[in-house]
Amino acid sequence: xxxxxxxxxxxxxxxxxxxxxxxxxxxxxxxxxxxxxxxxxxxxxxxxxxxxxxxxxxxxxxxxxxxxxxxxxxxxxxxxxxxxxxxxxxxxxxxxxxxxxxxxxxxxxxxxxxxxxxxxxxxxxxxxxxxxxxxxxxxxxxx
Amino acid sequence: xxxxxxxxxxxxxxxxxxxxxxxxxxxxxxxxxxxxxxxxxxxxxxxxxxxxxxxxxxxxxxxxxxxxxxxxxxxxxxxxxxxxxxxxxxxxxxxxxxxxxxxxxxxxxxxxxxxxxxxxxxxxxxxxxxxxxxxxxxxxxxx
Numbered sequence: 078x079x080x081x082x083x084x085x086x087x088x089x090x091x092x093x094x095x096x097x098x099x100x101x102x103x104x105x106x107x108x109x110x111x112x113x114x115x116x117x118x119x120x121x122x123x124x125x126x127x128x129x130x131x132x133x134x135x136x137x138x139x140x141x142x143x144x145x146x147x148x149x150x151x152x153x154x155x156x157x158x159x160x161x162x163x164x165x166x167x168x169x170x171x172x173x174x175x176x177x178x179x180x181x182x183x184x185x186x187x188x189x190x191x192x193x194x195x196x197x198x199x200x201x202x203x204x205x206x207x208x209x210x211x212x213x214x215x216x217x218x219x220x
Numbered sequence: 221x222x223x224x225x226x227x228x229x230x231x232x233x234x235x236x237x238x239x240x241x242x243x244x245x246x247x248x249x250x251x252x253x254x255x256x257x258x259x260x261x262x263x264x265x266x267x268x269x270x271x272x273x274x275x276x277x278x279x280x281x282x283x284x285x286x287x288x289x290x291x292x293x294x295x296x297x298x299x300x301x302x303x304x305x306x307x308x309x310x311x312x313x314x315x316x317x318x319x320x321x322x323x324x325x326x327x328x329x330x331x332x333x334x335x336x337x338x339x340x341x342x343x344x345x346x347x348x349x350x351x352x353x354x355x356x357x358x359x360x361x362x363x
């Protein structure tokens with residue numbers, strides 16, 4: 078099995094709120110948008126983040142609660158410096174996100190980060206991590 | 221805000237089981253492995269999937285239940301043909317995954333797929349989707 082995640086799909090109680098937040102608020106461009114059902118965004122080369130209406134998500138899965146909620150998950154977006162952490166947090170809250178933890182120094186490695194929930198409660202960590210980098214070919218370096 | 225997810229982090233009740241499944245069972249190579257705490261895998265150019273010990277995940281998040289469980293999420297891995305769906309499902313179950321839905325035709329678009337849970341209950345969709353492709357530059361095409 079290749080070491081690749083092609084889709085990350087999240088059960089989404091309010092798909093319209095997700096669209097307003099990511100498309101209208103943050104300026105993301107959908108790869109495919111099926112109203113009332115699912116919105117796909119490309120979030121890395123070859124990788125897609127999908128917001129799938131929660132009832133249809135449960136139906137597709139064929140198991141679990143009728144309206145599952147996302148838990149046990151964070152998504153992280155890294156930025157080049159501390160000022161950019163503030164800027165992205167402001168953009169996310171202006172777009173309808175909820176600030177959970179204001180920008181602060183993390184416990185490890187010089188990380189400076191904040192936590193913001195999207196309108197469906199999906200938790201984003203917005204961070205500046207001086208120990209993280211991505212090579213031109215996409216290879217990630219940590220620590 | 222750039223349209224990029226750099227880290228997808230999952231609360232993981234049994235980190236050793238996750239390591240056995242992904243590293244020993246499926247042959248994945250960790251980007252960084254901190255025993256008892258977190259294992260990082262690169263899963264796309266510039267993108268990382270992290271399994272974070274559940275108690276530390278909750279502590280890091282500063283909120284929520286002490287041992288959160290992953291819900292409302294699926295990860296998908298696409299393969300080039302229907303035979304490969306069977307092959308990956310067999311590899312995953314041999315590695316300790318639990319078959320949830322045996323390979324079958326999906327409801328839409330000629331998809332042929334199966335669902336397998338990893339040892340911590342994270343649901344993977346293994347699929348052959350003739351309407352999905354990735355260009356050489358990483359651009360995803362759907363439908």
